[in-house]
Amino acid sequence: MSPRPARRPTQADIARLAGVSQATVSLVLNERDADVRISPSTRQRVLNVMREWGYVANPSARSLAGGHNRIIGVYTFEPVFPTTSHDFYFPFLLGMEQEAAELGYDLLLFTSAGGGRQIFRDGSTRLALADGALLLGRDPNLEEIERLRDSGYPFVYVGHREVSGAPVSYVAADYTGATQQLTERLFELGHERVAYARLGDADALPSRDREKGFRRAAARRLAGPVWTLESLSEVDGLVGEMVRGGVTGVVAEQQLLAEEILACARRRDLSVPEDLSIAVLGDSTGARGGETDWTGLVVPREHMGRQATRLLVQLLEDPETTAQSENVSCPLTPGATVGPPTEGTSRR
Amino acid sequence: MSPRPARRPTQADIARLAGVSQATVSLVLNERDADVRISPSTRQRVLNVMREWGYVANPSARSLAGGHNRIIGVYTFEPVFPTTSHDFYFPFLLGMEQEAAELGYDLLLFTSAGGGRQIFRDGSTRLALADGALLLGRDPNLEEIERLRDSGYPFVYVGHREVSGAPVSYVAADYTGATQQLTERLFELGHERVAYARLGDADALPSRDREKGFRRAAARRLAGPVWTLESLSEVDGLVGEMVRGGVTGVVAEQQLLAEEILACARRRDLSVPEDLSIAVLGDSTGARGGETDWTGLVVPREHMGRQATRLLVQLLEDPETTAQSENVSCPLTPGATVGPPTEGTSRR
DNA sequence: TCGTTTCACTAATACCTATTAGCATCTGGC
DNA sequence: GCCAGATGCTAATAGGTATTAGTGAAACGA
Numbered sequence: 001m002s003p004r005p006a007r008r009p010t011q012a013d014i015a016r017l018a019g020v021s022q023a024t025v026s027l028v029l030n031e032r033d034a035d036v037r038i039s040p041s042t043r044q045r046v047l048n049v050m051r052e053w054g055y056v057a058n059p060s061a062r063s064l065a066g067g068h069n070r071i072i073g074v075y076t077f078e079p080v081f082p083t084t085s086h087d088f089y090f091p092f093l094l095g096m097e098q099e100a101a102e103l104g105y106d107l108l109l110f111t112s113a114g115g116g117r118q119i120f121r122d123g124s125t126r127l128a129l130a131d132g133a134l135l136l137g138r139d140p141n142l143e144e145i146e147r148l149r150d151s152g153y154p155f156v157y158v159g160h161r162e163v164s165g166a167p168v169s170y171v172a173a174d175y176t177g178a179t180q181q182l183t184e185r186l187f188e189l190g191h192e193r194v195a196y197a198r199l200g201d202a203d204a205l206p207s208r209d210r211e212k213g214f215r216r217a218a219a220r221r222l223a224g225p226v227w228t229l230e231s232l233s234e235v236d237g238l239v240g241e242m243v244r245g246g247v248t249g250v251v252a253e254q255q256l257l258a259e260e261i262l263a264c265a266r267r268r269d270l271s272v273p274e275d276l277s278i279a280v281l282g283d284s285t286g287a288r289g290g291e292t293d294w295t296g297l298v299v300p301r302e303h304m305g306r307q308a309t310r311l312l313v314q315l316l317e318d319p320e321t322t323a324q325s326e327n328v329s330c331p332l333t334p335g336a337t338v339g340p341p342t343e344g345t346s347r348r
Numbered sequence: 349m350s351p352r353p354a355r356r357p358t359q360a361d362i363a364r365l366a367g368v369s370q371a372t373v374s375l376v377l378n379e380r381d382a383d384v385r386i387s388p389s390t391r392q393r394v395l396n397v398m399r400e401w402g403y404v405a406n407p408s409a410r411s412l413a414g415g416h417n418r419i420i421g422v423y424t425f426e427p428v429f430p431t432t433s434h435d436f437y438f439p440f441l442l443g444m445e446q447e448a449a450e451l452g453y454d455l456l457l458f459t460s461a462g463g464g465r466q467i468f469r470d471g472s473t474r475l476a477l478a479d480g481a482l483l484l485g486r487d488p489n490l491e492e493i494e495r496l497r498d499s500g501y502p503f504v505y506v507g508h509r510e511v512s513g514a515p516v517s518y519v520a521a522d523y524t525g526a527t528q529q530l531t532e533r534l535f536e537l538g539h540e541r542v543a544y545a546r547l548g549d550a551d552a553l554p555s556r557d558r559e560k561g562f563r564r565a566a567a568r569r570l571a572g573p574v575w576t577l578e579s580l581s582e583v584d585g586l587v588g589e590m591v592r593g594g595v596t597g598v599v600a601e602q603q604l605l606a607e608e609i610l611a612c613a614r615r616r617d618l619s620v621p622e623d624l625s626i627a628v629l630g631d632s633t634g635a636r637g638g639e640t641d642w643t644g645l646v647v648p649r650e651h652m653g654r655q656a657t658r659l660l661v662q663l664l665e666d667p668e669t670t671a672q673s674e675n676v677s678c679p680l681t682p683g684a685t686v687g688p689p690t691e692g693t694s695r696r
Numbered sequence: 697t698c699g700t701t702t703c704a705c706t707a708a709t710a711c712c713t714a715t716t717a718g719c720a721t722c723t724g725g726c
Numbered sequence: 727g728c729c730a731g732a733t734g735c736t737a738a739t740a741g742g743t744a745t746t747a748g749t750g751a752a753a754c755g756a
Contacts, residue, residue: 101427105459107457129454313739411713
């Protein structure tokens with residue numbers, strides 16, 4: 001075995017040592033027999049020199065010459081740490097890793113972006129180190145996404161995402177469909193007035209998607225109101241209004257909100273699910289009070305990660321494809337917080 | 349905003365559109381004012397064209413021109429899936445991600461290697477897509493490691509690793525030190541005869557490291573025997589021998605073995621830790637029977653991941669550095685399975 | 697012997713960026 | 727007017743690989 005080279009050997013080095021041209025080295029390396037003939041003795045000589053000097057092709061040069069590295073980038077709009085954040089991202093990443101492995105792609109995690117995360121810095125972006133990228137995060141910078149779209153760089157957003165101008169590709173959970181099903185379930189069980197409650201911003205897309213599903217299910221029925229609360233301190237008053245207004249079923253957008261509704265109902269000696277049924281539209285990733293068997297939906301994070309990866313590879317391998325959006329359905333969990341209303345509970 | 353380009357614009361395109369040279373585009377992009385002056389009007393004109401056409405620098409070209417992309421590869425010798433395997437790898441990955449983030453590097457997970465994993469394929473390796481790589485796995489191909497070493501490609505192995513020829517860099521858990529401490533702890537508590545038991549291969553490096561620690565602690569004492577078992581069915585006989593031989597403390601290499609020893613001791617109405625103290629030298633990653641408060645060591649996976657990443661970056665940023673090995677100490681867990689022997693338990 | 701085909705390569709070039717010596721012009725001081 | 731320095735660029739080249747038109751030599755058949 002030869003002494004370690006001071007720098008990594010190039011094809012030009014191998015060519016000189018084997019007494020052939022650099023083009024021949026490339027042809028031998030890439031087994032281009034169908035196009036250009038190489039004699040067995042020349043081939044063997046080149047391979048021997050490669051092995052002896054530990055030649056490794058430079059992927060940057062390869063990429064520059066041919067265009068692709070089969071690398072998928074993963075960019076998050078928040079740092080993956082602390083751990084609570086990691087719990088949110090982990091199932092997505094798991095799905096992405098599995099699908100990338102099956103499709104023969106490697107994953108480049110953009111960990112270096114640090115605290116003040118920007119896709120573009122100094123006029124360029126590290127995302128371009130990968131053939132294309134998967135974007136995810138709860139509070140993304142829309143201008144950066146639009147700029148990335150305009151740059152022609154292939155990417156898929158994980159989550160429902162609408163931007164100004166031309167559309168972007170995304171894979172979203174079908175919150176609308178799942179919320180509609182849960183709400184219809186309440187009506188089918190005999191609940192006549194069903195309300196919708198959320199905590200915080202009504203304009204966020206996932207929030208609007210869920211409300212849309214609720215309104216669809218409630219279209220031909222006596223719908224209950226849609227409430228937007230600023231803080232948990234308003235929940236007790238809300239439960240009071242529900243009782244007075246004859247509401248026997250509620251669809252709660254966040255698990256935290258659902259838990260508070262449950263607590264207030266118990267304080268009022270209301271039984272759940274008979275006096276008040278509660279369906280929850282989110283599975284809190286920091287699930288702490290694991291005692292309640294909630295009726296609700298499961299956010300299909302792992303499956304979304306897989307789907308997004310598959311869609312991105314499709315975009316990469318067929319550059320004529322325009323922006324695509326796909327929905328992944330949310331499984332429902334039957335749970336114990338939704339059931340038929342008590343007879344005579346039509347408190348009107 | 350101009351229509352999306354059929355292909356990504358290059359610096360040559362921007363130069364033509366702005367009426368300057370490609371070199372000027374590069375200088376503007378990289379803010380090279382200290383070296384070459386660019387007038388404000390020219391700068392602005394170039395920046396406008398870049399923004400208008402969504403120019404993104406090609407990192408492959410950048411790398412080829414300048415040499416580094418600040419990417420660390422992560423290569424595992426087994427697929428990261430199924431999930432049991434992922435539980436093993438996850439803490440290492442967590443440490444690596446954190447350290448990479450702090451040092452300003454991105455992580456490239458080599459997911460595409462698939463089932464029949466080889467570092468080298470078709471004369472090249474995808475590892476070279478990264479500036480350097482972290483290797484980990486329980487059953488690596490030593491020839492491939494040696495070949496990689498000889499290629500001059502920078503890497504660090506996670507775990508104690510010895511190969512023929514020149515050494516390789518690695519970061520290992522200090523099993524020797526921790527085992528020595530646990531064994532000395534038994535002696536200090538009054539145990540006079542302490543045995544060592546393992547299940548399976550005595551030649552594996554982590555096994556030898558642990559035994560080494562045991563022998564050090566036992567050097568000036570009445571050491572108990574070192575047992576190597578083929579299967580769990582031999583454990584009952586072993587416990588019988590311990591009783592007859594006056595052994596009151598045992599250092600078990602694997603948690604599975606320790607659990608079986610505990611079960612056999614209970615069947616013989618031996619109390620733990622008084623009649624028989626059990627120290628365990630591994631934290632099973634598939635920890636299932638979480639009821640026992642084991643005295644033992646913690647494998648510092650996350651810390652090892654961090655350390656390996658730090659060492660690799662050191663190798664990358666100082667190419668004159670020779671192979672390094674570092675030990676990460678294993679924290680001890682006090683637990684409840686080790687305590688003073690019962691008075692008069694000197695059953696001899 | 698001549699023309700055609702086969703064999704086995706190679707010279708040149710493309711890919712895109714960063715770097716730097718070189719050059720033309722202008723300005724200010726003597 | 728001459729010279730030195732400042733200003734503002736540019737032409738050329740390096741980095742390493744993949745690709746292909748072109749070429750020289752050998753073999754074969756008429």
